[in-house]
Each structure stands twice: as C-alpha cells, then as structure tokens.
Amino acid sequence: MPTELIFIVQQVANGLLLGFYYLLIALGLSIIFSLGGIVNLAHGAFYAIGAYLIVFLSDSLGYGLAFVVSPVAVGVLGMLVERFFFRRFYRADPTLSLLFTFALSMVIEQALRMIFGASPLSFSIPEFAHGQVIVGDFFYPVYRIGMLFVAIAAVAGTWLLLNRTAFGKIVKAGINDPDMVRAMGISLNPVMTAVCGLGIGLAGLSGVLLAPITGVQPAMGQEILTAAFVVVVIGGLGSFWGVVVAAMLVGVIRGLTSYFYPPASEASLYLLMLLILVLRPRGLLGEKFERLE
Amino acid sequence: MTDEKSSASSPRRRLLLQGSAAFAAGLAVPGFARAQDGGPIRIGHLTPRTGFLGPMGEYAVLGATMAVEEVNAAGGVLGRKFELLTEDSVNPQTASTKAQRMVERDKVDALVGEISSASGLAIAQVAARAKTLFLQTGCNSDELRGKNCSRYMFHLEACNTMYVRTIGQALLRDGMVKGKRWMAFTADYAFGHDLFKQTKKFMDENGAVFVSNDMLPTDATEFSASLLKIRQQKPDLVMSNLAGNQTTNFTKQYNEFNIDIPFAGADMNMTSIWGAGKNGFSGVWPIIWTHQVQAPSAKEFVARFQKRWKKLPENQAVNDYLAIKILAEAMARTKSVEVDKIIAFLEGDNSFDVLRGRPGYFRPWDHQMVYEMYTVQPSEDKNAGKDDFMVTSKPVPAADQSLEVLAPTQEENMCKFA
Numbered sequence: 001m002p003t004e005l006i007f008i009v010q011q012v013a014n015g016l017l018l019g020f021y022y023l024l025i026a027l028g029l030s031i032i033f034s035l036g037g038i039v040n041l042a043h044g045a046f047y048a049i050g051a052y053l054i055v056f057l058s059d060s061l062g063y064g065l066a067f068v069v070s071p072v073a074v075g076v077l078g079m080l081v082e083r084f085f086f087r088r089f090y091r092a093d094p095t096l097s098l099l100f101t102f103a104l105s106m107v108i109e110q111a112l113r114m115i116f117g118a119s120p121l122s123f124s125i126p127e128f129a130h131g132q133v134i135v136g137d138f139f140y141p142v143y144r145i146g147m148l149f150v151a152i153a154a155v156a157g158t159w160l161l162l163n164r165t166a167f168g169k170i171v172k173a174g175i176n177d178p179d180m181v182r183a184m185g186i187s188l189n190p191v192m193t194a195v196c197g198l199g200i201g202l203a204g205l206s207g208v209l210l211a212p213i214t215g216v217q218p219a220m221g222q223e224i225l226t227a228a229f230v231v232v233v234i235g236g237l238g239s240f241w242g243v244v245v246a247a248m249l250v251g252v253i254r255g256l257t258s259y260f261y262p263p264a265s266e267a268s269l270y271l272l273m274l275l276i277l278v279l280r281p282r283g284l285l286g287e288k289f290e291r292l293e
Numbered sequence: 294m295t296d297e298k299s300s301a302s303s304p305r306r307r308l309l310l311q312g313s314a315a316f317a318a319g320l321a322v323p324g325f326a327r328a329q330d331g332g333p334i335r336i337g338h339l340t341p342r343t344g345f346l347g348p349m350g351e352y353a354v355l356g357a358t359m360a361v362e363e364v365n366a367a368g369g370v371l372g373r374k375f376e377l378l379t380e381d382s383v384n385p386q387t388a389s390t391k392a393q394r395m396v397e398r399d400k401v402d403a404l405v406g407e408i409s410s411a412s413g414l415a416i417a418q419v420a421a422r423a424k425t426l427f428l429q430t431g432c433n434s435d436e437l438r439g440k441n442c443s444r445y446m447f448h449l450e451a452c453n454t455m456y457v458r459t460i461g462q463a464l465l466r467d468g469m470v471k472g473k474r475w476m477a478f479t480a481d482y483a484f485g486h487d488l489f490k491q492t493k494k495f496m497d498e499n500g501a502v503f504v505s506n507d508m509l510p511t512d513a514t515e516f517s518a519s520l521l522k523i524r525q526q527k528p529d530l531v532m533s534n535l536a537g538n539q540t541t542n543f544t545k546q547y548n549e550f551n552i553d554i555p556f557a558g559a560d561m562n563m564t565s566i567w568g569a570g571k572n573g574f575s576g577v578w579p580i581i582w583t584h585q586v587q588a589p590s591a592k593e594f595v596a597r598f599q600k601r602w603k604k605l606p607e608n609q610a611v612n613d614y615l616a617i618k619i620l621a622e623a624m625a626r627t628k629s630v631e632v633d634k635i636i637a638f639l640e641g642d643n644s645f646d647v648l649r650g651r652p653g654y655f656r657p658w659d660h661q662m663v664y665e666m667y668t669v670q671p672s673e674d675k676n677a678g679k680d681d682f683m684v685t686s687k688p689v690p691a692a693d694q695s696l697e698v699l700a701p702t703q704e705e706n707m708c709k710f711a
Contacts, residue, residue, distance in 0.1 A: 010521050010525070011518055014518060017517075018517065021515075118348045118350070118351040119348035119351060119352075120348060121568070122567050122571070124545075124573050125549060125572065131551070141549050141551070144517075144549075212545075213545065213546060213549065214545075215541045217348065217538060217568070219343070219344070219347070220514070223514055224514075254518075255518050258518030259521075262507040262508060262509055263508040263509075263510065265510060265513060266513055
C-alpha cells in the first residue's frame, strides 16, 4: 500500500474508535429522550461527575474498584434525579424540562468548580494499561483499545437489555404507547427510573473512561455534550442503530478532517449535521416522531 | 428651580427638603472623604474565571487577594486600605464593559489582571481613554507591547518573544534546532498565531527545517489524529503553540501515544503541568516562575501562599500578586495615587523583588517587565512527589547576561506612546 493510503486507513480506524466514545455518551441521551421525551442537557454534567468520581475514589479504593463504583454511583444519582425531578416533566411542556436540565447542568458544573477548583485535576492511565499495541503499520495505545472493549461491551449490553429482555419489551411498548402500557396494569415509573439510571450511568462510564485522556475540569461536560447532541441528531432521535451509525460517521469525519485540514476538525461535525438536517430532517435512521413533527 | 423654591415655602415641604438634603449630605460626605483620604484605594481586577483560561484565572484571583491582604495587614498605603474588586472578564466585549464600569462607577485607582491578549487589548483601550493605570498580568502577545502599546499599560507577563527565546536557548544548547525537521501544533486564535510566528522566526533564523503547522481549534480535547500524524511524519522535533487546557490534554496524550520524538513548546503554565500529572507531563518548556525557584523571597512566598490557600502557588498567581505589591510600593514611595507620578516611578530607575534571584524592572520605552525566566521538564527521579515530578532549570538568561536579552529590541517591536 502506498504510504499516504496507510495514513488515511489509520485515521479512519482511529475515527471508528473515537466513534465508540461518542456513542457511549450519545446512547444514554437518546434512550432518555425516546422514553421520557426529555432532552437531557445535564448529560454532560453527569459525564463530568463520572470523571471526578474516578479521580477522587481511585485514591482510597484503588483504580479497579473505583472503575466499577463510579459509573454505578452516577447511575444511582441519575435514578434519584429521575425520581424527584424528571418525573414531573414527562407530560409537561418540553421547554420546562429543557430549562430544568440546563439549570441542573450549570448547578453541577459550578458545584464541581467550588469543590475541586477550576484547574484540571491530574489523573493518568493506570500502570497496567501503559504501552502500545503494534500490528504492522498500525499502532495504538493499550488503554484506548481497552476503552474500546469496555465501550463495545456497554453498548452491546444496552442493546441486549432493550431487545432481549422483558424489561426491554416494556420500554419499547412504553415508547410506542405509554397509555396502553398503563392500561395493561404496568407502571412505567420504575421503568423510567431504571432507564434514566442506565442512560446517565453510561454518561458516567464515558467520564470514567476519558478521565485519564482529556483533562478533568468542571467544563468538560459541555465540551462533549455538543458532540453527543450532534451524534443523536444525525442518527435520528430515538434510534439505537441510527446513533451507532452516526457516532462512527462523526468519528471518521472528524479524524479525516484532523488529518487533511485540522482547523475545521471541530466544525466538520456541524457541517455534517447541517447536511443531514437539510437532506433528511429526522436523521439517518430516525423514525417519524409525533413529538417533533 | 423657582418651582422648588416656591413649594419649599410650605413648612412640611421645607422639612422634607431639609431632611433629604441632610440625608444626601450624610451620604456625600463619606463619599468625598473616600476619594480624598482615609477611604480605601480601589483596585479593579479582571481575569477570565470561566472557559479554557479559567484555571489560570482562579490562581490570579488567589494571588491578587493575598497581595491585598498583605498590604492591608501592613497598615495599607498612605494610611488607606486596599480594596479589591474582582470579576470574570469572560471575553473582550465583557472585559471592556466591566473595565469601563470599574473606572467610571467604582472609581478604581488602577486596573490589574487579564490573561487573554484580546481582552487585555480591550481593557488597555478603556484604561488609556480614562487615563487609568493598567498592570496586565497574563497577556503574551508581542503586539500589545509594540503596535498596540500604551503609556498607561505595564506588562508583568512576559511576551511571546521572551518565551520563544527562553526555550530557544535550551533547544540550541541541546542541538535540537540546526538542520532539524520540526512540526508545529498551534492554538487557532490570536495568541497561538502570534506565538507560531515568533517560533517560526526563531527556528528559521537558526537553520531548522519546517515540516508543517496544524492550527487546532481551542475547544478540541482529543488529539489522536494529530498524534498519528506525528508518528507518520517522523520529525526531529515537535513544537506546541497550544494554550490552556489544550496544552494539558495534548501533553498527556503525547505521553500516552509514547511518541519518542523530542517535544517542546513556547508556552507553559503550572496548571497545565499539574493537570497533565506525573505520568502525563512530557517535553521541555519555558515558564516565567515555578514553586521550585531557588530564591529566598520565592521560598517565603511559597510558604505564605500554602499557609493561606492550602495549595502551591503557580506562575499566574505570582504575576497578579506582584502587580499589586508593586502598585503598593509605587504609591508608598511616590506618596501619591496620581497616575502620572506612578508611571514616572515605574518607568524610572527602580527595580522590584519579583520572587526570583535577580530583581526585575520595567523597560521605560515599552513598559515590559524583564525578569529571570526558566525552563521546566519532567523529573528523572521516579520517586519525585506529586508536586515535584517536574524540574525547574537555572534562571534564563544566565547570571552574567543582561535581563533584556530575551525581550525584543526597539527595532524588533516598535512602541510609540501616544
């Protein structure tokens, strides 16, 4: 293969890997919206909490235990937020939940700033995950490959839960026709609590995974949230596979722009979103949404 | 007026008028006194508290607050206390509005602070119009001391050329410049562009071979694509002109990708080094000050700062601290808060303890403070503590060189005070 082509293939592969990180955070955003109709603007803030938790807990619990405890703790926090706040907004004007989650994100960000300071906290890749994997011309850090497997496992687990379990059937039925589900005598409240716990826990997991790579600082949630929204919008709100395809697409486009024209690497996401919205307003695999159309 | 006079003839109305006049006088008298003597000397402090420069702004506030506390604990200046009004400068527009409000409404005696060169320029314009002193503590752009220089603005922060020459001396010493192929990564805004220009000038003059420069958006946090590109191009040296959180993340990821190509850059802050952490910090960098500086006054400052804030000071805290201490010294020695007298004092043959080995001073023709700088790189000592995983070099320039060798000359960066 000519060298230039190898470079491009490397960037594409790197983009696909990046896509999984986007996917992890966008997926939670998408399922909370599908079932509850809530556009969770605080999703990035929960991602930041996940990152701060692993930094904070690693000292006392050790990396391994902190890695498990942190996302679960964020998930539990998500369930509490659902139980006491989100629940009030399911049947309300969507503007209210937008305002609420926006406010919540600011409260969380400022609270992190007050407790931990504005400076990025230092946090490094654990010793056991140092090193690189080299296959022919391809080269990649061990930690990122580990991240990839964790992300794939989390995404696959979510898919199985939603498609192969009784719980998933109720969730799907709840999305299609909440009133009928209620008429069947099934309460959607605990289902919503679980879904928010799952979605927000996934955001916490992304924070845990990315903490050693990007800076752990109070505004980190905002930075990733925008990218996550772009993924959800491109994929189509509420579509599992749409989000998967969009995350990969965004990762690859961003990777290639970083290679060929770096100043546009962040802008490329928005150009892609603009293009998709013009050509296919509901997103790549989005279904027609009564709430929106 | 005639109307009021006639209505004042009614007894009740007169009483009301007298009452309000007395009330107004009661308010006005202390206000008058405040402006003359006894009341506090007000300092308007503006610095970014949010956004990618926020971490440094936080330290700026700690440094400034501590300086004011020390000045007041020593009985203030001219029998008056210092009062610090500190606000988030956000962006150039907001910085300009807030500076204006501080000057006009709060009647501040001086403006101090800022980190962004763009916001610094906006504040400098307000200060010049209002003939108010502005001690800037974090803006690096050379143009601020050259084309955009102002008689009312003094620079506690080193300019880009000073940073580039500091790291340049280290690179020349290590044989990393002549004939070496180098790649650059630059923050895509005014500061980065200016820094890249100065870096490229230095590298070209010293015979380095330029490969490429990538402008990276300031909100980018993930740099794997750039790092793969470095591995593909295999240059001899990678130079960073990145800023704020970008530097932290790029440095960390450079280490993560285990790239064995020498890495350096022309701007570094302790917040970025601490943020990158022991296993993430790499490269060799210029810096204006660190807590490892071996000077008696620096060590005392570190101890005081740690006692007050329960953490180590970093370079931005030092600049804002020094600005206020120098201002207090200038007011005390000139026995005045008049801007012209203070400017004359700062431009005069006076040097200041700047928490380094040698005292620093302002150059009269461009108001740039010249002082010792340093380079910083990871420590070889694997058991170094969490605060000392980096080592600070001896001062640059060396003890036998003039402090002015780093800063641009009058020909290189012309400044004409209007």
